[in-house]
Amino acid sequence: MKGLEAGARVSPAHAASYMGVPPIKAPSWKPGMIPGYFWLGGIAAGAWLVVSLDDLAGERDEELLRAGRWVAAGALGGGTVLLITDLGRPERFLNMLRVARPRSAMNAGAWGLTAFGGAVGLALLVQVLRDLGGAGRGANAAALDRGIQLLGLAPGLFVGSYTGVLLSSTSVPAWALRSGWLGPLFAAASTSSGIGTLLVIGELRPWRSSSTARRLARAQAAALAIELALSHVSERPAARLPSRSTEPRDERALRALAHGSAAVGLLCALRGGRDARLAAGLLAVAGGLALRFLVTRSGRRSAGTPEDTWEHAR
């Protein structure tokens, strides 16, 4: 229902906008679905990235690999469900793979997601077979694992970062102005929340190898540090938008939550110790979610602020 909304009662003769009507449309996305998907997809990509690099770079840590695969599979599955549910016509989700459109971040994402999903699926299959006692062990198995992980590495990196590009490739000023930064930021956040998930798992059901947790904590600290830095830098281009100066309280709270979680998480990760690691993991995961909500929400508000578009499109 269109109608007289608050703020519309300005004399059109002097209005800086057209009766306060936004010149562009805010996203049609259902509440929570898209940020949720960004978050879960990020966890999947982050977890995959971490365990793959770990596997590729050093000694085999089968336990970590196994956990990473399950996390990736679970998060990716959940994220995909959210993504499909958000479609206006969910039954047509496969239409995303109808064609290849490199200029469409959404289409690229669909293909990337498919590739990643394939790798994750394959990995999970191998993992399940192995856990059931099949698929052997030893050098061949290790090579297979590495191959699979390597296969999923590029799509994984993509899935972790493209969602930021997806947002910045729109006409929403708060996203568009941060183009070049949202991708990296989301990549960092994906990594940190992926690691965070593994950290939490490790604390709930301790790893057999004591070094795993410590290594993860170090990684968590690094990832959060990068995320914090990117977060700070990436906000600059959009800071001049008028919608920023009218940021409502809940959005400010969200911002504090996202940044605060990352900062505290970083401290906890550095501190070490079981509780601290658990806290670091939880904070990283929660901070990742808050960040996705913050970015989508600020974009929605920016789309609804005509002056943002004037600032962006001039």
Place this chain on the structure above:
Amino acid sequence: MSEQRDVAAHAPRAGAAPLASIVDWERVGARQEAELTAGVRIEAGKRYGFFTDTTLCIGCKACEVACKQWNQLPAEEVDLVPLTYDNTRSFSATTWRHVRFVEQLDEQPDLQAIAKPWGWHGSEQWADPGSRWLMMSDVCKHCATAPCMEACPTGSIIRTEFDSVYVQQDICNGCGYCQVACPFGVIEVATETDGKAHKCTLCYDRLRDGLEPACAKSCPTDSIRFGVVDQLLEEARVRVADLRARGVTAYLYGSGGPLEDDCDTSALGGLNCFFLLIDRPEVYNLPAVPQRPSERTLRGLVAGMITALAIGVGVGFTLRRDAR
């Protein structure tokens, strides 16, 4: 009403026989209706669009209704917006034409001090900023490089043989990405009804039958002109020159270059549906320099992946086993 009864009951008489469908209407013969109404023949392979001359718009909104009529779009439940005569306010999945009204009248002079002319504008009213009520019928721009189409992940949004941008309703899965990509707030997903994205089709179905798009056909003052874009641009140039000679600060919005004094749509390669405006684009709720979101896509994806890899490597470094 059966055929037989019709013939028997209402004996045919001079001029009373119904015409066959307009599409192969014998009186018009091989001529398309568009040749009568727009003076243009519609053929595949040419670029078609609208030239909307806002200085000819009388704000009647015939275009809005003609669009709804032809496309059988439901009315929206609206509330009165008693600011001016625009209760439509914006595009939506069921509103593909929208007439804007901009009241620009100077503040009331003190009557007691001067009982002298005001609201009086000499012979060229819009040359004077004292009083004017701008009206502009907005529509999908059918951009030369359409952000909605570039954003569309399913290939539902295509460019037709008339160079228009068209949403294939049998393909669209309602992802809504086009909605945020559009720099003009045109396309919208009907979240309440069919869940698909909708916007102006440039009356694709009509074009196939040689019919002018419904809005342009209905426009009583020819403010909306339909035709081949290059020809329309030529017309528009002449019109701008003419208006400027009369002292009107006219310019084009969407030519993609020429005469775009207060705007720049070159990022989109120009707009197949372009406008003649006499005030800043923002006054008409249009962005002065619409961007092409997909410019950022490839760059962004690569940057994102590289950063992700870098982060991964960095993080991976920290993952090394404790010193052995």
Place this chain on the structure above:
Amino acid sequence: MDLQNTDCILIMGSNFAEAHPVGYRFVMRARERGAEVIHVDPRYTRTSATATSYARIRAGSDVAFLGGLVRHVLNSERWNGDAFFREYVTHYTNASTILKADFRDASELGGLFSGWNEAERRYDRETWQPAERAGSRAHDGGPDEATDDVQTSQSFGARAGNEASETVLRDPTLEHPQCVLQVLKRHFESYTPDVVERVTGIPAEQLIAIGDALLRNSGRERTSAIAYAVGWTQHTNGPHLISTAAILQLLLGNIGRPGGGIQALRGHATIQGSTDIPTLYDLLPGYLRMRNDTEAHDTRRGYVASEAARGGLWAHAEAYLASLLRAWFGPAATPENEGGFQLLPRITGDHSHLPMFVKMHNGEVDGLFLMGQNPAVGGQNARFQRAALGRLKWLVVRDLFPIESATFWKESPEVVSGETSSESIDTEVFLLPAANVLEKEGSFTNTQRLIQWHHRAVEPPGDCRSDAWFVDQLWKRVRAHYAASDRPRDEPIRALTWDYPVSGPHGEPDIDCILREINGFRFDDSIERDWDARIEGAAARDRDALLRERWLAREQLATSTRLRDDGSTACGCWIYCGVHGDGNRAASRNPGDGWISPDWGFAWPSNVRMLYNRCSADPAGRPWSERKRYVWWDDEARRWVGADQPDFPVDKPPGETGRADAVGLDAHAGDAPFVMKDEGRAWLFFPQGLKDAPLPTHYEPWETPVANALYPKQSRNPLAGTFDVAGNAYHGVANARYPHVLTTYRLTEHHTGGGMTRWNTWLSELQPEAFVEIDERLAEELGVTSGDWVTVMTARGEADARAMVTRRLRPLWIGGRRVHQIGFPWHFGYSGVATGSAANDLVALVTEPNVSIHEGKALTCDIRRGRATRPNAAETRA
């Protein structure tokens, strides 16, 4: 369509762009060709926004403004210096006629003219007549004031004037102090720019500038047009407004020429047709007067004597009447009943809309057929009209939607508020669903007199039927009832012809045959009797085919000049003669040139697209200029030729003099273009025709914020019709309780009382609700902003709506004080998709004396913040 050729158009009393958008395309075309478009209106509208200049006028002060223009023109250097104007005026108008010496103008008598009878409150028009040569015999067909007094419809002026008389004194030099031009000059002398500014609020400079624009764009080479609508007619001095415009255009030589003229923008699809073929109480088809209760109308001879003129087309009034009676009564029109004349009912007073509703309100009307009109919203003092409907015994509403006039007993504000109740309303109401234009065939006459046929596209759904079906069915039932009656009162019922075949699934009468009857045919008594016998003897199933066959066999008349007064012709409307003369010309559809397009539809009379087009040539028959060529005399061919059908005897040379002994057009000279006029020349001064003045005079509206600055002793029209009934109090002059001016109007997005549009969702979303337009200053005083509720109050009631605060409305400085003007669109009612208060609840019942039109465009009111506390509460007396 011809407006596209104008060089300057003055739009006044009309929101052309909003009310007639498609007609406005021709104005826009003219503007783009360089024409000036001047809009004079109380509100800055979509027309103002697209005009080249705009002047803000106080509603109801138009005559003062136009009078100021007349004065400006008459005193201008250009008008006095260019021979064109003098030549046009001298030949084509009655400017040279010398009036009786004892005529006294309103400027001398404080707002009244000589002949005013205060006791009877009427004018004796003797002094308004032309002076005649000493010793000449008084004209026997003098003006019949008694007849005038009971007629209140538009007529083409009184036909029986003295003007054609060769005994009338004239002064071709136009210098004689009592000659019409000099009288006119004196009459408007007081309408100076400064006075006009005080009255209208239009700055003096602007008046002069607009006058100059008209002068600049009039003459041999250029023409100016004037367009008006109900913003001019709905006043207690509406005809004054229009006649001032006519005077202005005649003075400027703009009548009967391309790009000139006065365009009345009419508001309904066939409001013109329903005036030509009048569903109006005081007219017969073709502007013949309805038979009234004066002595003259006792007999046909007396009727003709009072209605026919010697010169011009009205000379043949008897032929028109006889043919009409023949069409209606067929063989039953006999010498004994004066060719059917004695069968005509007679009117005995003003039976127009408002008096009808006053009677209804008094419980003196039993039943009403409401055919596509919505008085419960669109009627003046709509609240009063709703109450009146509730006092009927029965009411038949024929409409497409459940309009307020059909549901007032259930949903009206009075019922909802408990002021009255359904139980207390005794009216038996029928809502009969009507067929719409797509579901029936027939013809409309548009605003330029163009008759256009529309075909039936589909059958109406359910019980929906055409109005022709309804009348046909009702008639058949009534006739059956009276078939055996031999009472004289039922004689017309038995005599009336009604021989239309029916066809189709619902038995719809054959509209084509009705148009044939309207067009007219040769009537041969013996052939008709043969047919009657054949049809009577035929089996029931063959009857309709035979009836139709008879219609096809009847020889249709091609032009009204074939009409005879001896009963040998039948014609339902003489001015439409020719519409079915050679096939159904209303259905002809040849697009032509987009200007005259003579084969698109049929324009009455005789397919003339521009009336009085003889004026487009100079007295000698040559085009005034190449640029404004239209109709001219071809000396070789010895006939009038040109773009249009000449509205003139095609073979009458320009130099011919009128024959003194002749009647009809033969009495006119070759330079007398006004074929409807007795003497063939247009009137700048009206000896007859108007009851309330021989020259247009500025009277304030019946409710006005200021006294009349031009005639302080006579603020308002002395003859305005008032109604002393409950709930209809007036505010009078300068009533401090009601300080603001209120004007009502249409929006593009809706139509009239909304019956056709407020149930349409596409239109309702464009304008979903009633609103009141007020200026910023007033809003500030009231403490309201756009969107707040305000209540407008008059002595008739209250109406609330949300405020639209806009600079498009502005107060004016009138009579030393700030006058706010408030705008309230009158489309809205309580039913439908788009709803809101009915603005007409505020309007008073008050009528103009000549045509009984009400005053809806200028009244006074008060306004306050908030909702109406007593919905539509009216005070019984102010």
Place this chain on the structure above:
Amino acid sequence: MAASPRRNRLPVLAWPAARQLAGDPDAEVSERTRGIRSRLSDAGVRTHRSVCPYCAVGCGTLVHERGGQVIDVEGDPESPINGGTLCPKGASIYQYAMNPRRVTRVKYRRAKSSEWEEVDLDWAMDRIAQLFIESRERHFVMEDANGREVRHTQRVGFLGGAALDNEENYLIKKFCIGTGLVFVENQARI
């Protein structure tokens, strides 16, 4: 793009992405899109010339109908008045006919009742005729107070007409002449 639809033997080859790879420029175009035509080209569509019923400009319209159902109403491109154009009211004529809010059954309200009843059209016509005749019988005036024959009744009125057809106005006027009704008016007075 207007080319005839391609048929591929292998389903995978019909996959637009595959066609895209194969270099088909119209790979994204669906079958439905290829077949799009205006509904005016549907079989059985007939067009009738009509005139807009709103204001008095007299715009020509074309009514497109299929099987007795209006499918589209547009401006008549040949009309010299409107040349195919219309105003918003004219453009909405479709809803004037095809509107669920339209009354299509006779509605009748008894005196004092607060509800409508649906009645038979024939019954209504009979009842109306009866009421009319009763009113006329009771209040017909043959001579006025001065003994002048007036032959009329002021007890029944006709209102409206500007929205009807000329021929309908003619019938109404004729009806009133025949029955002696003098209260007959239309919108020309307002």
